[in-house]
Amino acid sequence: MTVVPALRTVGQMRQGDHLLLGYDTDEERDTVLAAFLLDGLASGQRGLVLPPADIPAGVALSFLEAHGCRVDEEIATGRLCVDPQLAVPEGLWDLDEAIRREARRAVGDGFLGLRVCTEVLRAQAGKGLKTLHDSELLLDPVFASLPVLGICQYDRRVFDEAELVPIAGLHHGRVGADAVWRDELLAITRTFAPPGLALAGEVDESNVTAVARALHTETARARARTAGGAHIRLDLRELHFIDVGALRLLVFTALGLYASGGTLVLTGVAAHVQRVMRVAGWDRVPGLRFEPSGEPP
Numbered sequence: 043m044t045v046v047p048a049l050r051t052v053g054q055m056r057q058g059d060h061l062l063l064g065y066d067t068d069e070e071r072d073t074v075l076a077a078f079l080l081d082g083l084a085s086g087q088r089g090l091v092l093p094p095a096d097i098p099a100g101v102a103l104s105f106l107e108a109h110g111c112r113v114d115e116e117i118a119t120g121r122l123c124v125d126p127q128l129a130v131p132e133g134l135w136d137l138d139e140a141i142r143r144e145a146r147r148a149v150g151d152g153f154l155g156l157r158v159c160t161e162v163l164r165a166q167a168g169k170g171l172k173t174l175h176d177s178e179l180l181l182d183p184v185f186a187s188l189p190v191l192g193i194c195q196y197d198r199r200v201f202d203e204a205e206l207v208p209i210a211g212l213h214h215g216r217v218g219a220d221a222v223w224r225d226e227l228l229a230i231t232r233t234f235a236p237p238g239l240a241l242a243g244e245v246d247e248s249n250v251t252a253v254a255r256a257l258h259t260e261t262a263r264a265r266a267r268t269a270g271g272a273h274i275r276l277d278l279r280e281l282h283f284i285d286v287g288a289l290r291l292l293v294f295t296a297l298g299l300y301a302s303g304g305t306l307v308l309t310g311v312a313a314h315v316q317r318v319m320r321v322a323g324w325d326r327v328p329g330l331r332f333e334p335s336g337e338p339p
Contacts, residue, residue, distance in 0.1 A: 051220045052077040057155060060185040061217040062210045063195045064203075066235035071195060072105040073219050073232070075159055078193055079122065080109060082157035087189075088148040089122045092133075092140075092160040099124035120151060128160060134173055138180040145190040155189030162196055178212040185214075193217055222259075223252040230256045237264065238275030238307075244283040250291060257295050264304070271303025275333075279310030289315070293324050300329025309333035 052074055065071040079089040093102045102124045103113045116122040127133050127140045141158055148156040210216055223230040228243040239260055245253055264272035296306040311332055319325045
């Protein structure tokens, strides 16, 4: 039986990690890679991007500008680099040698290590993905012996999950976006397909402000994505407890979204929470919508 590697966030990555990113949207890919590369800059490591096409470095790294990175300056100082390694048909065959060479070069230039991210296209994978499997196998000794950590990106709109499971087994794990918030009770994470937030754990007066902050940020992000009203999806399937104060926050947020043509969509709401909201009349609040959870309240 194939074992699916555990998911780690970008902030949990350590030297030697060789992780797989299976992404559903360009926003998800850019969010993960921005955190990965910017963490490297803060840690004294060089960032290396191996795109699937021979494009200018500034264009390949332009997504970092939205995160406050001065891309041109970082390229000029050698802290960020783009290599067209994967732009040629044989790029995968000697990928291990290319990363080994660049890791040694980074150390020789005074950096504390190398962070590398690669975007794999289906056309490069070879019949039955054999080329891809062989290439990934050759990478393991490189990550084990040098100060390098990396992310291999696979677009799930091109590679299906049945293909990614065995490929993930050639990595040390899968990587996902950092949590928006995490304490001993609650984890708030971004979702990308569909876009929104997921809450796991418990929400009470000790962390409700973190939920409010996350909803505010997500509202701004949703409004930037569309010219119409902001529509936010909140996944509560892993939420075990939410107090009345936090439920009032959700109602307040829904009313604010409704005033500008938007909605707050709650999915996976526990049956007992639905009962509380129904008794309080909050299930009829304009702008608040429930997605079926499969369990009647």
